[in-house]
Amino acid sequence: MQELAQLSSSALSERYQQSLLGVFGAPQRVLVRGAGCHVWDADGNQYLDLLGGIAVNTLGHANPLLTSVITSQLATLGHVSNFFTSPSQIALAEKLLEISAAPAGSKVFFANSGTEANEAALKLTRRNAGTEAAPRTRVIALEHAFHGRTLGALSLTYKEKYRAPFAPLPQNVTWIPAGDIDALRNAVDETVSAVFIEPIQGEAGVKMLSTEYLQAAREITREAGALLVFDEVQTGMGRTGSFFASAPVIPDVMTLAKGLGGGFPIGAMIVFGEENTKWLTPGDHGTTFGGNPVACAAGLAVIHTIESQNLLEKVRENGTWLREQLCSIAGVSEVRGAGMLTAFELAEANAQKLVAAALDAGFIVNATDEKTIRLAPPLVITQEQLGSFLAALPQLIAAA
Template sequence: MSEHATDAGIDTTQLTELAHASSAVLGQRYASSLLGVFGTPQRVLVRGAGCHVWDADGNQYLDLLGGIAVNTLGHGHPLLTSVITSQLATLGHVSNFFTSPTQIALAEKLLEISNAPAGSKVFFANSGTEANEAALKLTRRNAGTPQAPRTKVIALEHAFHGRTLGALSLTYKEKYRAPFAPLPDNVVWIPAGDEAALRAAVDETVSAVFIEPIQGEAGVRLLSQDYLRAAREITRDAGALLVFDEVQTGMGRTGSFFASAPVIPDVMTLAKGLGGGFPIGAMIVFGEENTTWLTPGDHGTTFGGNPVACAAGLAVIHVIENQQLLTHVQDTGAWLREQLAGVPGVAAVRGAGLLNAFELDSASAPALVAAALDAGFIINATDERTIRLAPPLVITTAQLETFIAALPQLIAGL
């Protein structure tokens, strides 16, 4: 945006110029002005509507990734847009010295839909990694005694909990962690879904166990309800905290508000789909307040829980509930997995609701991502053989059919 402002408004010369530039020109200007932590952008996107987006050259794409499980209601949803605009025009930011009706209402709504017991509380942040940072910080409160300290945190192999230093210490992939060592060194990883390994690892020296009910970055690897129930029992018996990271799986993504339901942990973290595209994260602490909780002065955030973000969260939940999206997600996801299983070149399909993955027999997943993009579909590779799909929850089978119809030829052409 131009630096030149007048009484009549803001000079939009620079934005107008950029809006009419080609993808090639915009790519060059991106490379010269932004830190390249994400590499080269695949496209320059300029507009979205529903489950479609358009790039700077006018090409249309069916968004089957949803901003990595963020765009719950798709792009430009009228209610979400209206609620955000109205709230911003009324009260946009107040800092953490104050609260607002939207912050209180969203906290109460999250406690309601998570079936939180009396005394449970919510902390708002701005992202998933910040929510996990808050949760990790909280687990330090469960430190045991000088005579019997709790020094370890258990995480699962192939886990992904974020990229900031604390959350990164929980993330399994060595290539993410190694360049930034030393990290907090009290994390022990155990095989995901292995109840025996969990029982062997959790003892009186463990402060907390972090679990993603579905490991999205690992290729949509589901953990069974039996395993989650066992984790609840094991941690409770050992006096360790159980933390469910529902950053990717929460807010209806799997066909229920939370993939871990009905198992109730000590702590749950949320983000991504909660704001429908507006940045927000949350940590829910379940049960009556105790000595492991964060108290005044222990933690903070300037933007967390701001009125606009909380209004967005309320709008997302309202649409999910009033348009019966949970049932839609269950039915549409089941249909999608059945269709994918019949595509030549697909070796395996797994998922829940509209968080799904399929493995390729032999073709390269990154190559398929590139071919699909050229054909007008946005998908994601989690490794060399696995494709992840996390479209908006409002997507229809008719829209998904266009991808299913194109997929055999896309795979065969690799």
């Protein structure tokens, strides 16, 4: 490790390509340090992180409280397996039930990532199998959905190029247009076990779904006896200016990850209502690392900071301001988002070229397609920091 710390980015990138499986392609930079909303690479260059590890670094990098809590918990009790529990696991479950306004009898299952949380949700919804005479064999998902890369979650993911190499996949999935209430009503019947919805489709380019649509989904699934699952892996934990983008609509199941741990791996499935907790019983599912004391302590620290620093209000204010400013920039044709999850479309420029130009200028952003740039910075980012990107953006668009 000491030897690697002395190497340049180019030398480290070469070592990376010799030793790591190339599923991510060549790394754009080798990052060695972070503080607040900035990171530094192996050559000493500084970047404003406007992607936040893809909506993960809720409190920025090296947050003092989060670092202290993780260190303290690891020095006390790191891992015990789920033959046992810990105070931090119980406390985080109780806190998630509180902030999600879960009804009495609701329960939490902890995992390590978003795709694992969605796998747990899929297994739960499979138990809503109907009867032998009237089996529930279908799952409804939305066009342009992204729910993960494991085989079950992948079967819900819309993009054909992700699914095709691994077919046949385990779920019988029907995709319907996102936001179309009539299409949803026509698709959901007694053959459907569950409907999976991202309240905002982040990987699709921050495509928004209305509260009206989410409420309709709640009514339609309840009438048909199907389970409603909200995937809040990217949108949850304050990202949109409220703890959950789907609020006030309450589903049967909600999945979380990314921002919940503030950079420490954790996923969660909240099961709403005692009637839905019956679907998974002892032995039906499990995880070795899920809900470990350190991850749960991290989740508690994240929630405490969001609440104590009034970050939800700041996220709403700064997000609205950011999108207003983006609308006034030449070359930006459309802006959408909520809180600190924003996308803007380019009228003519190539989004991948803009990502590269931005990186060279000291800004980390993401392209979701050839025309769309996504921003998901830490919730603690300031207007001044956002303003530095906005000031540079016209030149970046010209360069792209």
